[in-house]
Amino acid sequence: MTDHIISVKNLSHTYQSGPLQKAALIDITMEIERGSCAAIIGITGSGKSTLVQHFNGLLRPTSGTVAVDGVNVQARGGDLKVLRQRVGMLFQFPEAQLFEHTVYADVAFGPRRLKLSKREVRTRVLQALETVGLPPHTYAQRSPFELSGGQRRRVALAGVLAMLPKILVLDEPTTGLDADGRTEFYYYLQRVQQKDGVTVILVSHDMSEVATLADQLFVLHNGRLVMQGTPRAIFGQGNILHQWGLTEPPLSELLIQLHKQGLAIPLDVFTLEEALHALQEIETTRHEKENV
């Protein structure tokens, strides 16, 4: 039996500003498995951020239900404080929120407010820094502002991890990072997911990123959930994402076009290695035919 850490049933959310109403989410039903990495994709204004803000109770449903690790987020009532500890959120450009003099103090900021013992705070901070690849003996006493962009972003991630969340929501986590910064960030993120069993929810429009990290994709458009499935299944369906203003990752795009041109490439080919293998096979067959 699968264990759903988040289940959303018929969720609708309407923003009310004065006399104006805007339906931001319309009748969304979805489930996210514990320990998995789920990606929520869609263009600007599709409802991604509105959806994930229900996961830690920043927003409440206008109608429908959201259950997060056994806690119900309802239209009103219920203690959502516990949820905010269980669900860590990393917003876009999180390094802009760093403010302390040392890396240690910045990561300790959250846990200190939980009224934990000094020792517990220390253990958590050291562990979190270790997890994101910033060994405390080198980095703890440095100023976050003298680190590289990628390292600063990992300090922000450590700050969220020190709260020991069960669910980690990341909004466009690698925007603005260069190739190295990205690769490192992915590595440590996957480590968090595997080592600590944290469920990761990724909000992104970088399809290569989503293809690398996610087990399950949820496509939002105009507030509706229009598609869900594994990256392999979704990116294998041709240019289906274009109608929602999205593109498949460049490699899938290449393979889809080759397929359209009549090359015998299976559509569920997905990684570079698989593509290489398939194309070499086609080439060999071509040669054999020519030699016959």
Add this chain to the structure above:
Amino acid sequence: MNASPLIDIQQITYTYPLQNKGKSKAQSPKALQNVSLQIQPGEYLAVLGHNGSGKSTLARHCNALLIPDSGRVLVKGLDTSNKADQRAIRDCVGMIFQNPDNQIIATVVEDDVAWALAVRGLPVNLIAERVEQAMNAVSISHLRKLPPHHLSGGQKQRLAIAGVLALRPQCIIADEATSQLDPLSRREITALLHQLNQDLGLTIIHVTHLLEEAALAQRVVIMEQGHIVMEGTPSTIFTDIERLRQLKLAIPEPIELVSRLRAAGLTLSREALTVDAIVREIVR
């Protein structure tokens, strides 16, 4: 080599001034070190590099936003350090930035395109004509009456380009102008820059950290630690994947695939750099 480059960068060095004066003795590192580069009229140049490599600093020297500590930059023969010429230089070399919101001023699209012209006191009928042409060139005429905050990211960036185009520059610098856009708008803006180069003969300097955006350029320079470390056509630059990786550039998977296929003995043209070109090359 062409006799008179549009932009002539001669051995420039630049260091950003320190923020906390006096306190710290540490000298901030040189952002540009002895860089020379000539950009010809009508050229489409891509400047590549990872964060902090000096590519934006270089771009900002091309229209007198920054003045070199040593060496000099000539735009159409005018020295950027000469204050009296800076207005003429900026009219000749326009710039668009990462975040279009920083560049939009007026409350309606067509007014925004007209802004710089109105400030310069041009006659009304001339302004109207130029605004019309600029909006047509970037296909935003149908949005003319909208307030800018109703536009999508890609449309806003088009608007920023139109505002620059209305001044009739000879060169447009796009400084990471696609990096805050979603993938489809990113492609559209790259295609638009290419089209402006082809149709209007505009010189384009496209500053980016994305290899795939440099594929359509005529020439690519790659920056690292304030130096130009590689220079050539995209087809020569893209063949040395290991070197590009060392320079912290992300290799697009299609490019990597082609390189691996070639290593496995397939003959594939070096000109195959975009998805479409690669498809044609493999199917052939």
